[in-house]
Amino acid sequence: MAIIVRLDVMLARRKMTSRELAQKIGISEQNLSLLKSGKVRGVRFETLSAICEALDCQPGDLLEHEKA
Amino acid sequence: MSKKPDIESIVRSAKSSAGLLQALLFLLLGVGIAAIVVAIESPNTIEELLIGKTVYEGAELSALQLSVLMVLTLSQLLLWGVAVNSTRMSFAQIASDRAAEAANSAARAAKYLWVGLAWSVLAQMPFSVIATWHYPVGERILAVELDWLHFAMLFVALIIGFYSRLIRLGAELWQDHKEIV
Numbered sequence: 487m488a489i490i491v492r493l494d495v496m497l498a499r500r501k502m503t504s505r506e507l508a509q510k511i512g513i514s515e516q517n518l519s520l521l522k523s524g525k526v527r528g529v530r531f532e533t534l535s536a537i538c539e540a541l542d543c544q545p546g547d548l549l550e551h552e553k554a
Numbered sequence: 555m556s557k558k559p560d561i562e563s564i565v566r567s568a569k570s571s572a573g574l575l576q577a578l579l580f581l582l583l584g585v586g587i588a589a590i591v592v593a594i595e596s597p598n599t600i601e602e603l604l605i606g607k608t609v610y611e612g613a614e615l616s617a618l619q620l621s622v623l624m625v626l627t628l629s630q631l632l633l634w635g636v637a638v639n640s641t642r643m644s645f646a647q648i649a650s651d652r653a654a655e656a657a658n659s660a661a662r663a664a665k666y667l668w669v670g671l672a673w674s675v676l677a678q679m680p681f682s683v684i685a686t687w688h689y690p691v692g693e694r695i696l697a698v699e700l701d702w703l704h705f706a707m708l709f710v711a712l713i714i715g716f717y718s719r720l721i722r723l724g725a726e727l728w729q730d731h732k733e734i735v
Contacts, residue, residue, distance in 0.1 A: 517735045527733040 490550045491524045496541050511536035568649035575642035582635045586628055593624050600624070605685045615688060622684050626677050633673055637666035644721070653725035660718040667711040675704060 497507060508518045513533060520526050521533075534545055541548075593600040601615050604623050615623070640663035647656035675698060682697040689695075 513735060521735050526735050527730075529735055533735055 488552050488554055489524070490552050491522060492548055492550055493518075493522045493537070496543055496547055500541050502541065507537070507540055510540045565649050568645045572642050572645035572649060575638055575645065579635060579638050579642060582631060582638065586631050586635075589624065589628065589631075593620065615685070619684050619687055623681060626681050626684075630670065630674055630677060633666055633670035637663050637670060640666060653728045657718070657722035657725040660721045664711065664715040664718040667707075667714055671704070671707050671711050674707070675700065 497504065504518050504522065505515055508515045511518075511533065517526075521529060534548070537543075537548060538545060589600065592603075597615075597617070597620055601620060604620075604627060605615075640659050644656045644659035644663065647653070647659060678698045679696055682695045686693065686695045
């Protein structure tokens with residue numbers, strides 16, 4: 487997929503674990519792991535907004551488009 | 555925004571429905587075993603239950619006739635039992651987040667209901683012949699009766715068929731929903 491998820495980079499910058507983020511935004515660790523590895527078909531605005539709120543960042547910090 | 559479903563309560567509800575159907579299954583099994591025991595202990599009682607009072611004085615069913623009638627009756631009970639078990643499995647699979655398998659089980663339950671319905675009509679033919687085999691030649695009966703109960707069952711089987719399709723579509727929707735976090 488041409489969209490790359492940079493969630494792991496942002497988690498490292500904020501020194502936060504996946505478990506902490508999952509608990510903060512109210513989704514399962516399994517789903518967060520799928521999102522981190524880009525193995526999902528889509529992400530809800532609601533989830534994206536909650537992640538941005540928890541990591542104090544913008545959607546553009548988490549997602550990147552790679553030209554094919 | 556719609557309220558998020560509480561997974562715990564969905565699982566609990568599916569498990570309790572599966573438990574109820576399990577109880578129904580045991581009830582059907584109990585009825586089957588009781589019928590066999592009564593047939594062995596008191597053949598006259600089961601004869602009266604199955605075919606009512608005979609119209610010919612002194613004409614009694616042989617043990618073989620009664621056995622075949624019991625097999626026909628129990629086969630009907632078995633078909634209902636299989637349909638109930640498929641529905642129970644469907645709920646158990648929903649409880650363990652296997653929606654696609656649950657849809658397959660629901661479709662199987664609908665199929666067994668149709669088979670049960672067809673058998674309840676068709677089995678009347680061998681049933682009536684065997685039940686009247688001891689009558690004088692010329693008085694034996696081959697009968698098929700369609701009453702309002704069969705039409706009610708037809709309607710129920712039709713609705714259940716549509717419900718199983720609904721579950722299949724719901725399972726596909728759920729799969730799509732799961733891939734979006």
